[in-house]
Amino acid sequence: MWGAGHLVRRFGGSPFRRSARRTHPQFLLLTCTLMGLVQRLALLALMGLSNAMFEDQVDKIDWCTQHIGKVTHSIFHSTGPHRLALVATEQSVLAGVDLRHGTIIWRQVLRADEKISGFQQHGKVLLSLGIAPGRLFIRLWSTQGSLVWDAQLLGSAEESIPAPTAAFVGSSIVVAWKSTVVAFHGTTGAQLWALELGGEASDVAISAMLAPSEAEIIVYGSSSTAKGGVSLFSSKISADKGERLEFGSLGEVSKNLTSPLIATSDKKFIAGVDTHASKLLLHRVGTKSFHSIPLTAHQLGEAPAMLSMSLPSVVALRSADGGSALLKIVTGPNVEVLKKVEGSVPHSLAQASTKDGGAVLAVVTVSGDRDALVLETAQVQGDGTVDEWKGEDRLPWSMSLQGWAAGVWLNSYTRKDGTLGHRLLVSAEDHSLRLLQAAKEAGKSSWVREEALASVQQAEFVSLPSLAVDGEKMEVPSFAFALPAVIAGIQKRLSAASSASTTGPPPKYADAYGTRQVVLTRTGGSKVFGLHSSDGSVIWSYFVPPLAASDVPPALHSLHVSGHGAQPQAFLLAQGASSWSVLVLHPFNGKLLSQTITPGTILHATRLPYQLRNGLSPLLIVSTDLKVHMYPSTSETNGLMLEHYSNLYFHVLKPAEAALRGYSIVREADAFVAVERWAMIFPEDGAQVNLAHFPFDAAVHSPVRVLGDRSVLYKYVNRNAVAVGVAIPEQESEEPSIQVMLVDGASGRVLHSVKHSSCEGPINMLLGENWLLYEYWSKNLMQHQISISEFYTNSTVSDDLLSLVLSGPIDYTQRANMFDSFSPATSDLYALSQSYAFGTSVAAMGLSHTAMGITPKNILVATSAGQLAVFDKRLLDPRRPHVANPQKMTQADREEGLVPYMPSLGGINPLTVLSHRHAIKQPRMIVCAPTMLESTSLVFVIGLDLFLSRVAPAKEFDRLNEDFNFVALVGATVFLVVATVGSGWFANRKDLARQWR
């Protein structure tokens, strides 16, 4: 898997602004010096830490959407009026989803590294088995979602095959994992007994469990024999004391079982598959051996494996080519094929239990026109007799919009007329969850939950088009007839104000402040969404279908937005099994404008910072064979590339190789190829490496920091800098440690390196214009710590006023005056650092991002608990003075607005929690985007949940509040004018009268 890459340029122009209008840095220096006092006064005026938001802004400027993730297990449950689907998901979530509306009734989010492998219901309780590295979590829940108890079994860290099994036996719950069988009290969770079967044979792996009665349990599994073979065994265990009553071998198989053993629901048979020998292994409960039944005669395809369906005397198999078969066990014992579906037809099997011990079997296939699902059902009686296959209900579906129905759960119910009705809960390839209702006339879709939004990997903001661009007629006001235009404007504002008060979808055009934007999100479900930044509603979505006919949907590599104003385009890169594709989407309606498919694998892709004549920026795509591809591939892009290729560098983190590699681009035989220029190698033994970049489109307002005594520190601003964090875990003889480095992405030079001994990762890093902030865990002090390093450089530019005025401007178009990553001066920096203890663990950090970078910065911290807290950058400033008493601070420090140093940042002040009542579960990343207002930036927290709000670090200095009293302002102005004129007239009159005396 390739890590994130980043494009850098060897040469940069003036690094301080991104606007087209170039401002002389020396002029900036001068203005900064002069503005220093003004800024400090403003800062002092805002001395109180910025509050997150006001009470009346709650839920107006922010939104939070809750998700559950891709559903892997589901159980239907009804209590009273509620019809619930109890689900477990890939994102370690258990939830109760209302079947009528698709809303979440309850939700429990488990540890992110816990993978739910078992999910069973028994009466009013729900059992979940979750495998985390090195342990198994057993949790019992009520069907209302409250935790009854939980327990854990420790084991080795490797992935457990076979998965754990569990059974409700009387009032206890018996769990078998690897070679251990443990019983827990059903009400209290207390461990009743534990039995280790590992002593009986080597490599014991329990695969199935059966409870024929409340007094005994039989476990089945495999173990290694002395001759190196694999033997199947059964062991009878007493349910009350956990004593081993019997242990016997049932026969040998060719190799380890790769698919689990399955107990039929009538508890008569245990079935498994010897995949290598293509034989069905069938054991009648109570006997002493397995029967091997060759499957070749039934032509079930290569390497069949068991499907985990528990049916009365019926087993389900799936072959390597995707074909499925339902086999009925008949006397002999032997099997006969009930139903066979070829692998070439997309299909899924589902089952529902009936009250009499029987089951309803369902086979879901796609219709010929691939525009509907076809549902076929058959009832299986408790004794194993199978009724005829019924009906071919068509259910609404579109393979092109949501992919195939990867997970299907059947809910059969008895209609009022006595017939059997069916509902299907379907988890599609695009991770969406929907309920389909089979009806006599035509099936219908009840609701859809877009669960791909639980796995957002990237978000890009695009301003919505203004009304005029949208084609709406807008009269240009004339100065000659200003009055009608003013009246029209007032009327328009009034109507906008009245329409704003009504509830409804937010308008899909830009507002004056630029807060209405489309949030383009790339997800793990091969789907891209355009979300409205005002309320999080889905404006459009686009599912990327498989690039080749037999492929799975491609992984989405990256998303790039190109062009500004009315004609932006979204470039989406998708990586299939053997080819990659560039899809051009319209960012406001999600329409596919064009698509190209190229064989190969993407190593790195980025948008070049150069514009074509049509205003779009081309894409640079490098495949793993280091060939450089351009999109669009035209002579114009080729010319652009010829001009700039020697300055283009990029780097790629390769976790599999524990390496960070830097590349440049060279020209070979009229083609561009990437060549490796530098490589960093990290320790392979479990070191965690992560990177942080400063957004290349973020503005840097000032090249200097003005101190309280009017002197300046020159910021070390290197646009190519990358922060590299290496967390080395605890070894046998060595303490854990972390090492944080600042690396130049073009030359590969290490600019700054620091270690923290006895500290552990994960390291959360945030790279600002000239500073690096990182959070880690101090093992010795048992606390979370945050360190800040600010980088400054020495400058030969004289900073006194006269020299600045007299010295001529530097020509930044000359390359000699540009920033060069390879220059010896690039390594000339020094760091100021401080550390603080922090009260909670951090999941993600972000930095407010405004249009011109003038506004002071806010640091956004998403805690593991799901709070989004706002910190003033002044709290994380290595120049915080060490004074015992704040009164003893020097005047200069006071003027600079420094805060006295404290070893702790304190607890999280509730007034700074931007997420207020929302708990943003499993936050992973924070994305900030500027608005038209310099004061305000949008903050988007991405995790299992999505949360968007606004942040204004220096309050909204460039905007009047919505509740500003305009009447009072106009009234006061009119009053003052009248009073001035009136008092002048009165004074004149009085003076005249006095003169006449």
Added chain:
Amino acid sequence: MGGVAMRRALLLSLALALAFDFDDEEDVAVDSASPAFFTGDAMGSSCTLEHSLGGKDFSVRGKLFYNNFASVVANGGHVNARASQAKLSGDELDAILALAKAGGYYTLRLPSKLDDPSSPRVSTSVSACALVASRFQEQLQLSMSETGRLLALSYVVPTVPPTCAGAAMPRVPLDEVLFNTSVSMHFPEEGPKPVGKIHEAAFLPPAAAAAARAASSADGKEGAEEPQPPQSFLRKYWMYILPAVLMLTFGGDGGAAEGEKGGEGGDAAASGAAKPAAASARRRN
């Protein structure tokens, strides 16, 4: 002049005395951070430094001699290492001059475990024209991890022309060039730690922390300062308000009013002090 001579004599005698003292001292093996002369023996270990012209085929350039100083590894900092003298001649020299003209690059690499030649390689490169422009003077920095592994190489040459194409290259007069190499190994320094004692209540939200601090200080010593009850505006600023009120009360305004009266005549009892004020009031009018 005599004073200068005397000072020189004094310094010379002092130097001799010091030299005498050191000569008398027994030889002790000192772990010098930067020894003046390098020999293979002084540097404990060595590894192979490889190079490539154009980044393709790597060949052995020479040896790198280094010594891991335990104190530096533990505390961070840098120590010098030594690279064996490398030279380019013949085809290699022609190749690098050609690369410099074509905008190619020159790459160096070292094993990430310096004592294990088969470990993955850490590499770095520099533009060939910059190397030629710097007259093969180079500075190589080895960024090490705490455990002594090589993480990264930084390659710095003193002169970097903005563009290679058309840049004036120094002429290479001989048929071989020698590299002037300086090598240093950088071990990471320990990062900052929180300074000072962290109060037990430090991780509470500010209001709760203040309350906890107040409670703990009240428990700790009796008669701790009670928080001051809020004072009224008058009570706080009476010292500013009082003079202002007094000035308003006893200032010139009263006199002006009296003067007005005097100006209008009739009051013979008007004080003499009021007269100039009345006159000035008339002038104003």
